[in-house]
Amino acid sequence: MTAPRPGLALAGTARALCEFLAFGVKEARSCLFAGLFFLAVFAVPRGGWLGIPRYDLLLAAALGIQAAMVWARLETLDELKAISLFHVVGFALEVFKTSGGIQSWSYPDFAYTKVLGVPLFSGFMYAAVGSYIIQAWRILDVRVRHHPPYWMAGLMAALVYANFFTHHFIGDFRWYLACGIAGLYARATVRFRPLDREREMPLLLAFVLIGLFVWIAENISTFFAVWRYPNQLGAWSAVHVGKWSSWSLLIVMTFTIVANLKHIKASIHVPAA
Structure with missing residues (x-):
């Protein structure tokens, strides 16, 4: 473990409070795109x-938020890619899920920027999750031990x-996949610096916790009718808790993409210009 930086002689309650506050600030900073985007959703x-x-x-x-973050150097071009x-x-995934034969959910309002029935802004909801993981990785100095x-x-x-596609045709194997993921990442731990x-x-705990917060955000979004599930068309009701597992699996997929991109970049030598 890296030695603590000098000048922070903290212990006990004072250290716990300072680390908690610092962690909260860094988490908020990591959620900058997601926070501003969902603020727009509500506004x-x-x-x-x-x-x-x-x-x-x-x-x-x-x-606009994405462009401003790149302009302010809060996000790099590699992160934007x-x-x-x-x-x-x-x-x-949105195009498939909202298609006529599936109709898992829908976007009921009119828009000029709908493609195949899906508004183009919807992809940014997934990008918001990716943005959070990428930003948190850098801001919290994340390292993973015993990565598979x-x-x-x-x-x-x-x-x-x-499985997000095929479960409509050949059965839902999410819990089998969850068991496989649990075994694959059983020894993996994430180290971060608050x-x-x-x-x-x-x-694994990080995957589940992030999935929980995304599920909460989904409940808020459906309450404001950004999109609706079939059981919410007459009147709003809470998103089924089973969606928590779907979001946790999506977090695993997102994390894996980020980890693999970082692994690929670290293994490729790019000569200086």
């Missing part, structure tokens, strides 16, 4: 503004993504 009226439909306004807000990948992956072989992690992530010392927690 934009359902009927739109100045004749512009709500979904179109949300797309403009997401693009990775986040764009999450946008594409998420949008493809990258090809195994990549294969499991691919199976998780495939303040001046490294702390550690099981990586």
Whole structure:
């Protein structure tokens, strides 16, 4: 474990409080894109503004936030490329899930920027999750111990993504996948630095906790009718707790993409210009 930085002679309650506050600040910073994006979700009226439909306004807000973060150097171009990948992956899933033969959920409002029935802003909801993991990795100085072989992690992530599609036709294997993931990451721990010392927690616990917060955000979003599940068309009801498991699996997939991209980048030598 890395030695603590000098000058922070803290102990007991004072240390716990300072580390908790520092962790909260860094988490908030890591959630900057997600926080601003969902603030826009809550702020934009359902009927739109100045004749512009709500979904179109949300797309403009997401693009503006992303551009501002890159301009302010709060996000690197490499991070933007990775986040764009999450946008594409998420949008493809949205198109499938909202298609006529599936109809897992729907976007009921009109928008000029709908493609195949899906508003383009929807991909940014997945990009927000990717942005959080990428930012937290850097800001909290994340390191993973006992990470499984990258090809195994990549294969499991691919199976998780495939199951989001195939479970409509050949059965839902999420719990089998969850058991496989539990075995694969059983020894893995994530080390992070809230303040001046490294702390550690099981990586599996991190997946579940992040999935919980995304599930809570989903409940808020459906309450504001950003999208609706079939059982919410008449009146809003809480998103089924089973979606928590889906989001946790999606977090595993997102984390794996980030980890593999970092692994690939570290193994490729790019000569200086």
